[in-house]
Amino acid sequence: MHYPTRHPLPTLEDRIVAHLSLSPATRSQLCEALSASATSQGIDVSRVRAVGVGAPIPMGRHARVASDAYPSVEDVASVTGRWWQAVPVVDNTVRMAAFAEGLWGAGSGMSSFIYLRLSGGVGGCVVSDFRLVGEATGLAGELGHITVAGNDALCGCGKHGCVETLASVPALCERAGARDLRELRAAVHADDERALAALEGAARAIGYVLGSAALLINPKAIIVAGEIVDAFPQIKEDIAAHMRAELLPVMEWDIDVVAASLGPIGAAQGCAYIAAHPSGDEDADRERTPHRGGATASPGVGVCAGGERS
Structure with missing residues (x-):
């Protein structure tokens, strides 16, 4: 659209x-x-x-x-x-959330951006030339199901090693030994090593995937949303750092990582x-x-x- x-x-x-x-x-x-x-x-x-x-x-x-x-x-x-x-x-x-962000939210006025939601799962979407990209079946942008090397966890989609097994709320809680997001947040604030490692692993995996995607379409911005972003605002900077590590170092890149604004x-x-x-x-x-x-x-x-x- x-x-x-x-x-x-x-x-x-x-x-x-x-x-x-x-x-x-x-x-x-x-x-x-x-x-x-x-x-x-x-x-x-x-x-x-x-x-x-x-x-x-x-x-x-x-x-x-x-x-x-x-x-x-x-x-x-x-x-x-x-x-x-x-x-x-x-x-x-x-x-639909990405479409709304392009109309009224963080992506308003941007001709291209990648939208990524970190919630119960990891969902993504691509906007290019003011269009919500869907291609043949409307499934373009399923970034949460890109495989990350060194990760063999079984994903709910049936594959192994998806980003979703590292960066979704259930995955983060399991890796940190937390019962829910509130407990995970408390552990992170208490500098619990297991919780910090889980969050860093998620940021690294997301940055890798977004960096690869950015090389394909060179978006104006990355818009991140979801409970994980709300609970850990700093993760935007961590994701941005890992993403930039995947980009061509000899070129100047102007890609902002920002939080969604519509909730x-x-x-x-x-x-x-x-x-x-x-x-x-x-x-x-x-x-x-x-x-x-x-x-x-x-x-x-x-x-x-x-x-x-x-």
Whole structure:
């Protein structure tokens, strides 16, 4: 998708936001809660004409889920259809968060940047020439599943050695011997060697991957987001140092590593905007639009449900 000339931030009247988990029962409960919340705020849900969903799994325009553990576009539509008739526009949560950062956040005005989210997983996205890059299936930018040498840990994707096994919240906690992110943060602040080593290993792996990616597209900036960045702001500088070590030393590079500015709500805002502003000709604009779960939705109020795994 490309960035429009005018891009006002969706207001409460333009969007309804919820978080969508992978559990069918929970999805139904959240849709019900979302509808009730909208009603309590005086929003007439019968006027909803567009539904945007961010799925916390690799999902692009023509991608198909290869595991029964994850919902398909049709599964999502069967749930949202009980409350809203519009066929949902479905895309990856991280891609939608990156799109929102380009519209209203840290990437506003930038023609190119790499977005990386360090959360329950490690998700990435590339923006080039003001376009959210997806290529054939919309899966470009899955940086969390690039293999790092010397790492043989099994990843949830089925591969071994992915960055996600070093730099996600669960991976960091396991390597540091912490039960959760709060305990990990306390250990780091107490200068616990195991915790510090885990965080340094994550920064090194991320820097390596981002440096390799930067050599390909030379982005204006790297935008990092997620709970790990929020808990350890210094990691931006550590990542930047390791990234620069991968770049050509004989050239001057002007690539900033910055924190995302929209927070968790960014993905929901991106989904709502895409749902409410569909492409008029998907075939002619194939490289610029996200995956659609069926017919084009009419412009109007966007209902956005976004997941938060990666």
